[in-house]
Amino acid sequence: MARIEVPMPQMGESIAEGTVSRWLKQVGETVQRDEPLLEISTDKVDAEIPSPAGGTLVEILVEEGATVEVGTVVAYVDPEATGVSAPPQEAPEELPETGPSPAPEPGKVEEQAPAPPSTAPPPAMAPPAETPPEPEEPADSAEDRLRARSTPVVRKIAEEHGIDLAEVPGTGHAGRVTKQDVLGYLEEREGEAETAPSAAPTETRPQPVSPPASHAAPTIEPQLPSAAPSDLWNRFYSQVQHPEFPVRPPDRVETMDKIRRLTAEHMVVAKRVAPHVHSFIEVDFTRIDQVRGANRIQWSRQGTKVSYTAFVVWACSRVLREFPQVNGTVSGNNLIYRGNVNVGVAVDLDPGLIVPVIHDADELSLLGIGKRIVDLAERARSRRLIPDEIQGATFSITNPGVLGTVVGMPIIPKGTSAILGTGAIEKRVVVVEDPSSGTDALAIRKRSFFSLGYDHRIVDGADAARFLARLKELLETFPEDA
């Protein structure tokens, strides 16, 4: 029984994926070799794909309307089922089931089409009658071997990110490096990056796939977390599709630029995956103002400013050490508790936003954090950050209050479990207890609402409440010698 794979063919150098627009044969029908089997579309081209062999179409893996990567097996043709067959010259060798992807459940395959990572370079799309497929060249030089092991898309990604393909373990056909492999490798190498436009693979991301991804999440279980931590994310990233809406005459329509597009995808995916909960607490800034007042002159002699944000980063980084789940993430069936406290601080670029990261913030002094923030924000605005400086955040802080917003409910960046939003710091009338008489009195205090957005899979409500209470306590009793 030699079922022949029908891969999504590579129909051009720049083509990474194709949409199955129509099946011209149904399961059970016979097909001649080279007879059109399906139609695919890419950009403004529709193309008929001939069957690689004669036989019976025994299985369709990709439904009409779904978009899959080049090389993905879309169907199987069985030459023995009818005896119509031509000799299956093009039959790829049986593909051993490799990689962590679970075997497709019978009857459910078409829904997820998890596309076993067999992104082997598909047989050239030539109608075999005219141009029989060239046997694979014996790979003698290292470069030849690499070329033989990867598709143009993979090579392009590798080139863009300076990856040596020889270092990437290939899970594809005959050990080839698939797109999943290289993306996984990239993600692993870069750690859990923040919204890091420069770090994201370009062009290969948006691959609308028709089945809604919402129920894909729980069923995908990377069993080897260290081997493929990014698999889930890649799958989700490949499934972001923004619905379209009619435009009326006075409207203006612009194509999303790259940063916007990546941000949009990140937000959709982050919100889709993590069950968000937000909790709020109000923090009094009186003590912080005292510390600032007492040190302002000394700090300015040292040539820097220490913003409110620096105080918040300092306090968060200390409290995060006490709450590992807030400084962690859900990864497959595992929880990862990060060994470092790297705090990302969102910087408004107007337009756009970037999140530079203060690495090991828990080891920096208040002044050190203040300096880092000034430096990172400046270089973020002049677009001079290096990739390391926008990657690896284990927790994030965003400041919707900078323009007066009282409270925000931020989205948790992927690969982390929480984000703090700081509201506007305003003078408010509050009830305080007069320490001398023990009676209540009205006072004017600088206060701000903090919101903590957290991933309810890993952070319980009580944990969040304790985290916020501890943060408030630390900020309101801020040490002199931070």
Next chain:
Amino acid sequence: MPDTKLQPLQARWLGRVPYQEALAVQEDMVLRRKAGEIPDQLILLEHPHVVTLGTSSRAEHLLLSPDEMEAKGIQLFRVGRGGDVTYHGPGQLVGYPILSLAPDRKDLHGYLRDLESVLLCTLEDFGIMAERRKGLTGVWSDQGKVAAIGVRVSSGWITSHGFALNVDPALSFFSTIVPCGIQDRAVTSMSRILGRALSLQEVCPAILRCFGAVFRRELFVV
């Protein structure tokens, strides 16, 4: 110059042809081209008012009901080419290349880019500055889209459908659709850009020359 013998290409001007007839001509030629009975072809023609829906068409990109379309004398077709909604009509130069992309041009996106090159080259002949836009196949001037592209590649790498260059069409008809599903501001035409009337016959020689140059074919007008 190396002596490379150019492949022949037969070009023909068919005049105003109803959409369905042109479809039949193409289907016939695709089969004959595939069988090797004829060389590559370039069919040039214009259509009566017609709106066609490509395979990726969305209903909301049709702004009139089929009845309203009919009342305006516009026919409606669903066809097997890539792309979204397109309007064709008098004053628009429609080109249907029936080419074999094998063995050296087997690249679907490459083919789209080549068609764009032909159109850009043609417009340049008339002093019109136009450009490609990333992700928006077709040819654009700063006033809007001048030419649309939507193609089909049959098994054996034989092309059909093709391009539509707005030479001097009544632009009001484009308001019945969202052209190509791109809800952008404008569709424009060569005559709108140049500020003068222009006939299809004036444009054909430029198209032929550019087509031959881009695809490296020797042209025979039949």
